[in-house]
Structure formats: C-alpha cells, structure tokens
Amino acid sequence: MDFRLSEDLQLWRETVHEFTDNEVAPYDEAMDRANDLPWDIIHKMSDAGMFGIPYPEEYGGSDMGSLAGAITIEELARGSASIALTLDAHWLATDPIHLFGTDEQKKKYLPDLVSGKKIGAFALTEPGAGSDAAGIISTAVRDGDHWILNGTKAWITNGGAAEVYVIAVKTDKTKGARGISTFIVEKGTPGFSIGKKEDKMGCRGSVTTELILDNCRIPESNLLGKEGEGFKIAMVALDFGRTCIGAMGVGTARSAMEKAAAYANQRHAFGAPIARLQAIQFKIADMAMGIEAARFMVYHAAWKRDQGQRYSHEAAMAKVFGSEVAMKACREGIQIFGGNGYSRDYPLERYLRDAKLLEIGEGASEVLRMVVGMNMLKEFA
Ligand SMILES: Cc1cc2nc3c(=O)[nH]c(=O)nc-3n(C[C@H](O)[C@H](O)[C@H](O)COP(=O)(O)OP(=O)(O)OC[C@H]3O[C@@H](n4cnc5c(N)ncnc54)[C@H](O)[C@@H]3O)c2cc1C
Known part of the structure; x- marks a missing residue:
C-alpha cells in the first residue's frame, strides 16, 4: 500500500491550493454578504480546467479521475464552501450525462459542461x-x-x-x-x-x-x-456527490483549524499565548485527527470509484464523517477565537454556517447512518 499521491495529483493539489489562496478565499466573505454566485471566479475556474478534471479528454476533460475531483473540491472548500458546492452540484448533473447519456447526448452536452462554459x-x-x-x-x-x-x-x-x-x-x-x-x-x-x-x-x-x-x-x-x-441514476450521481461533500468537510475543517491555530499562537491570556494551554492544544489535536481520518475516507471512496468498484457505502460514510468533522472543527474553532469567534469580523462563524449544509444536503446524516447501519447489519446477519 502506497499512501503517497502521484506526482500529477500532488502537482494538481498545489495548483488548486494556490488558485484558492489567490482567487477564491479573499472573496469568500464578500460572496457571503452578496448572497450571489461570483461569475468571475467561475470563469477563472473554467479557464484553469477545473470543471473537466474527472472527465475524458474526448469531451475536453483532463481524465484525472475522481480522486483528483475530490482533491479539487477539498482545496476549493478550504477557501470557499460556496465555490466548492457550485462545482459539486455541477458534477451532479455532468456525471449522469457522462455515465448514462446516449452518444448524441454526450456529444451535445458534455463539451460545454466539461469546459465549464455552461453550468449544470x-x-x-x-x-x-x-x-x-x-x-x-x-x-x-x-x-x-x-x-x-x-x-x-x-x-x-x-x-x-x-x-x-x-x-x-x-x-x-x-x-x-x-x-x-x-x-x-x-x-x-x-x-x-x-x-x-x-x-x-x-x-x-x-x-x-x-x-x-x-x-x-x-x-x-x-x-x-x-x-x-x-432513481438509480440519481443514486449513482449522489455517490460521487457524497464523496465530494465529504471532501468539502475536509476542506472546511482545514480552514477552521488553520485559522484557529494561527489565532491561538498570537492571542495572549494570563501572560502567554493561549496556544500554550493544553485545553487549546487538545482542540487543535482533535481537529487534526478528524481531518486526517475524514480525508482517508474521502480518498478511499474516490479511489474505489476510480477502480470501477461499488462505493456507495464508503461514500455515505465519508459524507457523514467529513461533514461532522467540519462542524466540530468550526464549533471548536469559534471557541478558540472566544468572543471574536462570534463576530462576523472573523471567518469562523461563516465556516460554521457553511458547514451545517454538509450534514443536510445530498442525504442527511440520519438517513445515511441508516444506510451504513443497514449495510453492516446485513453483512453480519
Ligand atoms: C443548500 C442546499 C442545497 C441543496 N441542493 C440540492 C440540489 O442541488 N438538488 C437537489 O435535488 N436537492 C438539493 N438539496 C436538497 C437536499 O438534498 C435535501 O434538503 C435533503 O435531502 C433533506 O431533505 P429535506 O430537506 O426534505 O428534509 P426531510 O427529508 O424532510 O428530513 C427532515 C429531517 O428528518 C430526518 N429524516 C427523514 N427521513 C428519515 C428517516 N427515514 N430516518 C431518520 N431520519 C429521517 C432527516 O434526516 C432530517 O433531519 C439542497 C438542500 C440545501 C439545504
């Protein structure tokens, strides 16, 4: 077993990371206030080839697979859950056309969806x-x-x-x-x-x-x-969607942890940075462990899809776990920020509001727990 990403995937991750830092994250607060889709960012994502990452070159994609797709969503969500969600929902429409469409439908719709010229x-x-x-x-x-x-x-x-x-x-x-x-x-x-x-x-x-x-x-x-x-088509589309929601959870949790750790290092109480307090260190440790575990679950689901294996069970687990890791990281991140965490002048309250969607959309946690639980009970019947 090799846990390293391929060089191509590492390079792609760095590319999306940098894109997110420069073109996405600085505008997340403005997006939240405007309550609207920022088309200029969508056009830049299209220019950077992000819409076509998991789709074949035949339709203008880069054929990098679902794992690359999940990494794209994770990195984008680190800067803006809204932007990651836009791409996730776009793929929910692109995927069924790719998997179930006739040749005629694929030729007609995929090139524009894969390039991001049209949104789905x-x-x-x-x-x-x-x-x-x-x-x-x-x-x-x-x-x-x-x-x-x-x-x-x-x-x-x-x-x-x-x-x-x-x-x-x-x-x-x-x-x-x-x-x-x-x-x-x-x-x-x-x-x-x-x-x-x-x-x-x-x-x-x-x-x-x-x-x-x-x-x-x-x-x-x-x-x-x-x-x-x-119904089958919808469930197949949702398997990838749920994997991507798990990836959004990882990206959102990373952002919350990064901001909370930086704040803890510079905020002083009782004559020293609060980062010196074990109570704060434990919160950061829990965030880091949750992120690591959720990321492996997301990557495993995406990898199984890339291997052509069934992965509904893994996608459901990655979605529930990733969304809950995000919620916990945001809650504890706000706690580390203290009163400032409760202010719209700081990003943590926005992350928490964003993260809550992850527990609801594309299969609420209760329903997916039911699916995962029933699968396990069947296996051990
Ligand atoms: C921001 C946002 C974006 C969305 N985007 C899309 C989209 O692009 N396309 C689309 O089709 N839908 C979309 N949705 C809808 C989303 O998928 C649904 O909201 C979600 O599936 C839950 O359905 P519901 O809201 O009707 O809740 P309900 O089904 O009414 O559920 C209400 C509560 O009851 C619980 N519950 C329901 N049934 C069970 C059960 N059997 N056992 C235990 N608990 C249960 C649920 O978990 C939940 O807590 C979006 C939702 C949001 C909030």
Whole structure:
C-alpha cells in the first residue's frame, strides 16, 4: 500500500491550493454578504480546467479521475464552501450525462459542461420530498415523441445559473422509485422557469432556487437513461456527490483549524499565548485527527470509484464523517477565537454556517447512518 499521491495529483493539489489562496478565499466573505454566485471566479475556474478534471479528454476533460475531483473540491472548500458546492452540484448533473447519456447526448452536452462554459444542476428534491426521494410527485407524461413535464423542484443548487438541468420526475406514479425517470432540460425551454431564490444560512455564494415545470414540452431524445431508471441514476450521481461533500468537510475543517491555530499562537491570556494551554492544544489535536481520518475516507471512496468498484457505502460514510468533522472543527474553532469567534469580523462563524449544509444536503446524516447501519447489519446477519 502506497499512501503517497502521484506526482500529477500532488502537482494538481498545489495548483488548486494556490488558485484558492489567490482567487477564491479573499472573496469568500464578500460572496457571503452578496448572497450571489461570483461569475468571475467561475470563469477563472473554467479557464484553469477545473470543471473537466474527472472527465475524458474526448469531451475536453483532463481524465484525472475522481480522486483528483475530490482533491479539487477539498482545496476549493478550504477557501470557499460556496465555490466548492457550485462545482459539486455541477458534477451532479455532468456525471449522469457522462455515465448514462446516449452518444448524441454526450456529444451535445458534455463539451460545454466539461469546459465549464455552461453550468449544470441536478434536481431531485421537491417541496414535499427530500430524504424520501421516491415520494416526489412531479410528472412527465408522454405525448407522441415528446414528454410534458409538470411540477416544482426545491432547493436546487445552481438554479438559474445553470443552463443544463438533469431533472428527476415520475413517469409512472404506481411504481414508486421504479417509476422515476430523468430528463435533460435546457434553460429557456418554454414551460421551464426559475422560482424563488433561497436566502440561505450559509454557502451563500452558491445560488439555490426552486424550478418550475409548467407543461414543459421536451423531446424524447432528452430522456436520460431508460424510462424508470431515474432513481438509480440519481443514486449513482449522489455517490460521487457524497464523496465530494465529504471532501468539502475536509476542506472546511482545514480552514477552521488553520485559522484557529494561527489565532491561538498570537492571542495572549494570563501572560502567554493561549496556544500554550493544553485545553487549546487538545482542540487543535482533535481537529487534526478528524481531518486526517475524514480525508482517508474521502480518498478511499474516490479511489474505489476510480477502480470501477461499488462505493456507495464508503461514500455515505465519508459524507457523514467529513461533514461532522467540519462542524466540530468550526464549533471548536469559534471557541478558540472566544468572543471574536462570534463576530462576523472573523471567518469562523461563516465556516460554521457553511458547514451545517454538509450534514443536510445530498442525504442527511440520519438517513445515511441508516444506510451504513443497514449495510453492516446485513453483512453480519
Ligand atoms: C443548500 C442546499 C442545497 C441543496 N441542493 C440540492 C440540489 O442541488 N438538488 C437537489 O435535488 N436537492 C438539493 N438539496 C436538497 C437536499 O438534498 C435535501 O434538503 C435533503 O435531502 C433533506 O431533505 P429535506 O430537506 O426534505 O428534509 P426531510 O427529508 O424532510 O428530513 C427532515 C429531517 O428528518 C430526518 N429524516 C427523514 N427521513 C428519515 C428517516 N427515514 N430516518 C431518520 N431520519 C429521517 C432527516 O434526516 C432530517 O433531519 C439542497 C438542500 C440545501 C439545504
């Protein structure tokens, strides 16, 4: 077993690290206040080839694999959870087209998504169904060689910013999860509009909106995968998404630890830096251990995907653990900052607000614990 990253991966990590320090982190606070997507950063990420890291050269990607994708997300999240989330959600749409699309769909959509010229969004959640994804009620009804889509999607990252939407709806209401199909819907299609923009607690530099489907007529050729395969497609997309959320947790926790350690070294109490207090050292130690463990879990999930192995279980574990490591690092980071940690003049409260999303989106911790627990119970039945 070799724990070292390849030279290519090390070099890529350094590239994203430097990009994040120069082009992302300095603007994170402004993004949070503006509550909007910073397009100039998105364009720079596109120029730097970040959107295409896990995808084949055939479509303009760099074919570096999922581990490189997770590293990209981790490094970006160190500077801004919002920016990392934007890329994660973009891949949630790109991935199913890459894995389940016809040649025609791949040729039509992938080059622009892989280059970042166009942003993607993935829409499963509805106002009445999140964890219970099979309970969605939006529909698609066949009309000759077209489909008519109706319904409302809620909490869609990149809503409005995206030009390509992968949307899951019911094509057979009697079949539960097996009655779900996915469609590619382009921005500007008549009957498709962007609804309410969320005024979120955190990750405010990423946009989140409702999507409205009102007799939206799309051609048969935009059915993604087979009819009835939508739930499976969504779960496959979410495996990589959850791995990336775990990576976001690692990046956010690193940022909290770096800031807290630097603060502890310069803040004096009782005549010495608070870094000299064991209570503070223990907090930093717990952060470091959590980060190390979470990172191995994320890398293992990504590595398994790169080996073509099943990795839903590892992705779920990496997501739950990584998000909780991030929350704990932010909570304890604020504690190390004392009163200043509670102020918007310092970044820790923003990190905490950002990190909270990681325990909810793409499978809440309770639901994923259930998945992991059931897998283990089955294994030892
Ligand atoms: C900022 C943000 C961005 C998002 N982006 C997207 C996106 O791009 N695309 C998309 O499709 N969705 C997106 N979502 C939606 C997200 O995936 C859902 O919010 C999440 O799956 C939880 O669903 P819910 O909000 O309906 O909560 P609910 O399902 O109503 O759950 C509420 C609570 O009950 C718990 N619970 C539910 N069922 C169980 C159970 N069986 N056992 C134990 N506990 C349970 C949950 O864990 C949670 O604590 C986003 C959400 C947020 C906040």
